Amino acid sequence: MTATESTATESASTGVRLRPEIAALPPYRQGRPAPADGFKLSSNENPFDPLPSVQQAVAATAGSINRYPDATALALREVLAARFGVSADEVIIGAGSVALIAQFVLAAAGPGDEVVYSWRSFEAYPGLVTIAGATSVAVPNRPDHGHDLDAIADAVTERTRVVIVCTPNNPTGVTITRAELDAFLARIPADRLVLLDEAYVEFVRDADAVDGRELIGRHPNLVVLRTFSKAYGLAGLRVGYAIGPVGILDAARATAIPLGVTAAASAAAIASLEPAAEAELRERVEVIAERRDRVRAALIGQGWPIPVSQANFIWLPVGERTSEIAERLFDAGLVTRAFPPEGIRVSIGEEESVDTLLRILNELVEG
Ligand SMILES: Cc1ncc(COP(=O)(O)O)c(C=O)c1O
Numbered sequence: 001m002t003a004t005e006s007t008a009t010e011s012a013s014t015g016v017r018l019r020p021e022i023a024a025l026p027p028y029r030q031g032r033p034a035p036a037d038g039f040k041l042s043s044n045e046n047p048f049d050p051l052p053s054v055q056q057a058v059a060a061t062a063g064s065i066n067r068y069p070d071a072t073a074l075a076l077r078e079v080l081a082a083r084f085g086v087s088a089d090e091v092i093i094g095a096g097s098v099a100l101i102a103q104f105v106l107a108a109a110g111p112g113d114e115v116v117y118s119w120r121s122f123e124a125y126p127g128l129v130t131i132a133g134a135t136s137v138a139v140p141n142r143p144d145h146g147h148d149l150d151a152i153a154d155a156v157t158e159r160t161r162v163v164i165v166c167t168p169n170n171p172t173g174v175t176i177t178r179a180e181l182d183a184f185l186a187r188i189p190a191d192r193l194v195l196l197d198e199a200y201v202e203f204v205r206d207a208d209a210v211d212g213r214e215l216i217g218r219h220p221n222l223v224v225l226r227t228f229s230k231a232y233g234l235a236g237l238r239v240g241y242a243i244g245p246v247g248i249l250d251a252a253r254a255t256a257i258p259l260g261v262t263a264a265a266s267a268a269a270i271a272s273l274e275p276a277a278e279a280e281l282r283e284r285v286e287v288i289a290e291r292r293d294r295v296r297a298a299l300i301g302q303g304w305p306i307p308v309s310q311a312n313f314i315w316l317p318v319g320e321r322t323s324e325i326a327e328r329l330f331d332a333g334l335v336t337r338a339f340p341p342e343g344i345r346v347s348i349g350e351e352e353s354v355d356t357l358l359r360i361l362n363e364l365v366e367g
Contacts, residue, residue: 038333039353046233057271095260097240107251109134109161117164145172153187171345173309175209200311202231239265
């Protein structure tokens with residue numbers, strides 16, 4: 001079949017000529033809403049209500065919503081630049097870090113190029129690569145559900161333009177150590193972009209795990225991505241950031257849809273970085289990290305093989321039983337994210353959800 005024939009086929013349902021690879025993409029699949037009295041544990045959201053100071057900062061922007069926001073979110077960039085010891089030009093803000101990943105992929109990879117990442121990982125990667133017109137090279141996770149960095153480095157070819165590394169990995173929660181990442185980066189040619197996706201880094205408690213902050217400024221091809229959606233609880237406002245070499249960031253600024261970061265999002269992020277607010281947010285992160293470790297220990301005690309998670313979720317590698325177990329949890333009021341036939345990702349949410357989770361999974365073990 002020629003490309004033209006395939007276009008006609010794919011667009012048959014609309015009568016409009018669409019890119020066939022785009023028409024074939026599954027639309028973004030959001031988790032089901034939680035039933036009344038249930039819990040949404042499907043999107044790795046922060047279960048705590050927004051801080052009053054953050055809500056006030058957002059409210060204060062309401063009087064100027066007739067104006068466009070500052071196109072580069074300079075005020076937020078300056079706060080982050082001071083924190084990371086870089087210039088404001090080495091920081092880019094996006095409408096969520098997922099938007100930034102898309103911008104970087106678009107900036108570096110197009111038709112004929114390859115983007116390498118571990119799999120299973122963040123479900124947005126394959127679609128973003130396809131949208132750029134590039135080709136995904138998905139390298140299977142190790143048996144312990146972590147990245148196989150040697151295999152990823154082996155998969156880099158002349159066609160590779162981007163390598164995405166996710167730590168802690170979504171949905172398995174497994175981290176990469178500093179030593180592993182150093183050895184990996186030494187194997188990647190300096191002219192290939194490496195994206196270090198650290199959406200969950202604030203939940204990490206393992207001292208050996210890599211912290212992208214320590215790598216900033218050391219590699220000409222490395223960009224570190226973080227978000228305010230998870231630890232800072234601003235998922236609904238859409239704000240994330242990346243830090244890296246100016247030339248790479250400039251290319252990502254060029255591929256952005258303009259004015260995507262609202263003034264409310266910037267104001268909320270800045271308010272969240274105020275010392276008192278951030279201290280409170282960090283305490284909440286501590287609560288979630290403790291809850292995660294407690295849930296994992298309890299499930300291991302029940303006999304479930306849960307990988308070590310350093311994120312705000314755990315991974316149940318239940319294979320062919322994925323859909324059945326996810327349905328059972330749903331019936332008990334827990335919405336989780338099922339990836340049949342691999343496993344279920346369960347976000348660490350409200351304390352009240354924990355008993356139900358442990359009870360249902362225990363019932364499944366016993367009978
Ligand atoms: C690994 C990873 N990266 C990036 C993101 C994007 O987060 P956001 O666009 O909300 O900043 C997510 C969200 O779930 C994620 O899991």
